[in-house]
Each structure stands twice: as C-alpha cells, then as structure tokens.
Amino acid sequence: MTNARTWRGRAFLGMSLDGYIAGPGDDLSFLEAAPGKGQHAATPDTVPALVWETFYPQIDTLLMGRATYDKVLTFGDWPYTDKRVIVLSTTLSEDAPNVRVVRSTDEAIEVLDAEGAEQVYVDGGRTVQEFLRRGLLDELTVSIVPSVIGGGKRLFGDGDRADFVVRGSHVEADGLVRITYDILQG
Amino acid sequence: MTNARTWRGRAFLGMSLDGYIAGPGDDLSFLEAAPGKGQHAATPDTVPALVWETFYPQIDTLLMGRATYDKVLTFGDWPYTDKRVIVLSTTLSEDAPNVRVVRSTDEAIEVLDAEGAEQVYVDGGRTVQEFLRRGLLDELTVSIVPSVIGGGKRLFGDGDRADFVVRGSHVEADGLVRITYDILQG
Numbered sequence: 001m002t003n004a005r006t007w008r009g010r011a012f013l014g015m016s017l018d019g020y021i022a023g024p025g026d027d028l029s030f031l032e033a034a035p036g037k038g039q040h041a042a043t044p045d046t047v048p049a050l051v052w053e054t055f056y057p058q059i060d061t062l063l064m065g066r067a068t069y070d071k072v073l074t075f076g077d078w079p080y081t082d083k084r085v086i087v088l089s090t091t092l093s094e095d096a097p098n099v100r101v102v103r104s105t106d107e108a109i110e111v112l113d114a115e116g117a118e119q120v121y122v123d124g125g126r127t128v129q130e131f132l133r134r135g136l137l138d139e140l141t142v143s144i145v146p147s148v149i150g151g152g153k154r155l156f157g158d159g160d161r162a163d164f165v166v167r168g169s170h171v172e173a174d175g176l177v178r179i180t181y182d183i184l185q186g
Numbered sequence: 187m188t189n190a191r192t193w194r195g196r197a198f199l200g201m202s203l204d205g206y207i208a209g210p211g212d213d214l215s216f217l218e219a220a221p222g223k224g225q226h227a228a229t230p231d232t233v234p235a236l237v238w239e240t241f242y243p244q245i246d247t248l249l250m251g252r253a254t255y256d257k258v259l260t261f262g263d264w265p266y267t268d269k270r271v272i273v274l275s276t277t278l279s280e281d282a283p284n285v286r287v288v289r290s291t292d293e294a295i296e297v298l299d300a301e302g303a304e305q306v307y308v309d310g311g312r313t314v315q316e317f318l319r320r321g322l323l324d325e326l327t328v329s330i331v332p333s334v335i336g337g338g339k340r341l342f343g344d345g346d347r348a349d350f351v352v353r354g355s356h357v358e359a360d361g362l363v364r365i366t367y368d369i370l371q372g
Contacts, residue, residue: 017328017350018342019205035349035370043355047227142203146350146367148342156204156334163221164203164332166361169229175352177365181332184221 007117009063010139011128012055014176016149021125023152026067030149034174040146045170049178050141060084061117063108066092068124069099086111088127105130125153132162135185140164146175193303196325197314198241200362202335207311209338212253216335220360226332231356235364236327246270247303249294251310252278255285272297274313291316311339318348321371326350332361 014031015021023030048054062080064072066089072079078098085099088108094101102108112120122131131137142155164181171177200217201207209216234240248266250258252275258265264284271285274294280287288294298306308317317323328341350367357363 018340018346033349036351036368039368040352041233041354042352043233044230047229047357144365146352148346148348148350150342150345150347154204156336159336160204160334161336162334163219164334164361165222166226166228166332166357166363168227169355169357169363171233171352171355171365175350177352177355177363179330179357179363182222182225 005113005136007061007112007120008138009120009122009131009136010055010059010141011122011131011137012050012052012141013123013128013155014143014145015155016145016147016152018148018150019154019156020149020152021155023149026153030145030147033145033147035146036175040171040173040175042173043171045168047168048170049143049168049180051178055121055141059119059121061086061112061115061120063088063112063120063122063127065089065124065127068127069096083121084115084117105134109136125155128155129157129160132156132160132183137183138185139167139180139182141178141180144177144179146177191299191322193247193298193306194325195306195308195317195323196241196245196327197308197317197323198236198238198327199309199314199341200329200331201341202331202333202338204334204336205340205342206335206338207341209335212339216331216333219331219333221332222361226357226359226361228359229357231354233354234356235329235354235366237364241307241327245305245307247272247298247301247306249274249298249306249308249313251275251313254310254313255282269307270301270303291320295322311341314341315343315346318342318346318369323369324371325353325366325368327364327366330363330365332363 061084163184167180247270349370353366355365
C-alpha cells in the first residue's frame with residue numbers, strides 16, 4: 001500500500017482508564033485530580049513514551065478543531081508562536097490571528113501537502129477520530145489517568161478499528177501510564 | 187472508614203485500548219490477534235504488573251459469574267482444582283461439580299466471610315463491575331491489548347467512578363501493556 005502523504009499525523013492525549021478524554025460538560029478536571037498522590041510506583045523510562053518535552057519539539061504543524069482552538073485561547077498568550085497552526089472549522093473567521101483556517105478535512109490535507117508539513121500534531125477529539133478513520137494518523141501517545149470517570153467524551157468511537165505497535169511506555173510519579181504507539185495502516 | 191472484610195477482591199482482565207473486554211457477540215479473538223508481532227518495544231519489568239504466574243498462586247478463591255463459568259467449562263478439564271470456586275448464578279444447579287453456587291452478591295459475600303476467604307479473584311465483566319460499585323474490589327490488573335475493536339462488552343459502565351494507585355506496569359513482547367492498580371476506597 002503506497003502512502004503519498006509527506007507528513008505524519010501524530011496525536012498526544014490524556015485519557016481516563018475507561019476511555020474518556022473529557023468528562024461530562026467537557027470537564028477536564030480529572031486530568032489534574034492526581035488521585036493516589038505519592039503512592040504510585042513510577043517505572044524506569046528506559047524505553048519511554050513521548051512526553052510533552054520530547055514530543056513538541058518534533059512537530060512543525062498543529063492541526064486542531066474549533067473546540068480545541070477555543071480552549072487554547074483561554075490559556076492567555078498564544079502558545080504556538082513557532083509552529084504552523086491549522087484550525088478546522090466551518091464557522092471561524094478566516095481572519096483569526098495566528099492560524100490558518102480550513103473548512104474541511106480534505107482542505108486540511110491539501111494545505112498540509114501544499115505547505116510541506118512533515119510532523120503534524122493532530123489535536124482535539126473529533127479531529128483525531130476523523131484522522132484515525134481516514135488512515136491519516138500514524139502515532140498516538142496516550143497518557144492513561146489512574147481514574148474511572150464514568151462519562152463524557154470518548155477518545156474512540158463505535159466501529160473504530162485500529163492496531164498498534166508499542167514504541168515506548170513508562171509510569172510517571174502522578175500515576176500516568178504513558179504509551180506511545182505507532183498505528184498500523186491498512 | 188473501617189473495612190470489616192477479611193478478604194481482598196482482585197480482578198485480572200484483558201482489555202482493548204478502547205475499553206472492551208469482549209467484542210461483539212462475546213468474541214475474544216482480539217485477545218489473541220497479536221497485531222504488530224515482533225515490533226513492540228517491551229519494557230523492563232523492574233516494577234512489573236502482575237502476570238498470571240505471579241497472580242494465580244496468590245489467590246485462594248475464585249468468584250465468577252455464570253457466563254465465565256460456562257466459558258471455563260469449554261476449556262476441557264476443570265483447571266482450578268486447588269482453589270475454592272464460587273459461581274454467582276440464579277439458574278445454575280446447586281449440584282454443579284467443583285463449585286459452590288450462590289444466588290446473589292450478598293450471598294457471595296456471606297460465603298466469602300464464612301469460609302475465611304482471603305485473596306479473591308473476581309472474574310467476569312458483570313461481577314467485576316458489581317464488586318467495583320459496591321467497594322468490594324481492591325486490586326485490578328488490566329492488560330491493554332494494542333488494538334481498538336470498536337464494540338462489544340465494556341470493562342467499566344456509565345456512571346462508574348474509581349481512583350487507582352499504580353503498583354506496577356510493564357510492556358510484554360506481544361504489545362500488552364500490563365498495569366496492576368490498587369483501588370482507592372471511598
């Protein structure tokens with residue numbers, strides 16, 4: 001199977017043990033709740049998963065949905081000054097600062113190809129699902145929070161299928177079990 | 187909070203990355219599919235999760251639902267000759283060989299207490315959920331298969347809540363990411 005893409009799609013996400021990337025009402029507090037503080041058995045990171053400090057410098061482009069873009073704006077100063085940022089939205093103004101707005105996944109792919117993107121951080125639950133389903137996601141780093149939260153927005157949807165290769169994994173002091181997977185295509 | 191129980195409830199399960207312990211129609215083939223064979227980065231097990239060989243000798247009692255009991259019967263010879271086995275079923279005959287049949291979770295708890303059980307392997311999706319919800323599960327070893335399967339029977343249900351402490355984790359050569367958690371009680 002040939003792959004004409006010049007870029008790799010990469011996701012980097014937190015998830016509860018029961019598969020949620022956000023709780024009811026998009027509540028993200030479970031990501032910070034830190035249950036069992038000081039009690040977790042951290043493991044050696046001799047074959048580590050990616051962490052933000054090793055992942056972020058490798059990417060040249062961020063692609064995110066509108067909901068994620070709005071969330072980033074609440075952080076204050078625009079954090080991605082050194083990266084190409086593409087926002088997938090049917091409603092966001094084309095004049096939005098700091099970002100390139102695209103109206104569809106197809107247009108996003110055109111822009112990624114035309115601009116010579118190479119390492120694309122795909123962010124936001126719906127965008128990650130769409131890229132996974134279209135075979136456009138090559139890597140997933142998932143950080144499994146030591147909680148079951150019982151409801152919210154799932155990382156994977158009904159009918160999704162994928163197989164993975166483990167590239168690295170380690171446990172952090174706060175009980176995050178990080179895993180970096182390569183995604184096997186077709 | 188006092189805990190009058192004399193026994194620990196312990197679960198040991200395989201799960202897809204999207205949270206399923208069985209596929210549609212109770213299909214368990216994803217547990218054996220072994221995607222990415224030979225490509226996974228196994229990690230050191232210096233702080234390992236439990237594996238069958240370290241878990242099974244520690245338990246004195248198995249408690250399982252009817253569906254799990256029926257599955258075990260298909261394996262051929264009865265495998266748990268050296269353990270107390272309790273089956274939770276409203277329909278199984280009390281004369282079923284090798285096992286003690288109980289009709290409710292309350293009766294199961296009475297029997298565990300009366301017989302002086304200490305280390306209880308709680309097996310079967312519904313039984314594990316019930317024990318988790320009632321605060322009767324103390325330990326969970328989950329082996330995350332490197333696949334998303336898109337449907338089936340989930341390990342955790344809507345509204346379940348739990349927090350965990352990581353006791354160990356390692357990656358096996360077949361890409362299983364094993365994690366042993368202690369479950370924080372209320």
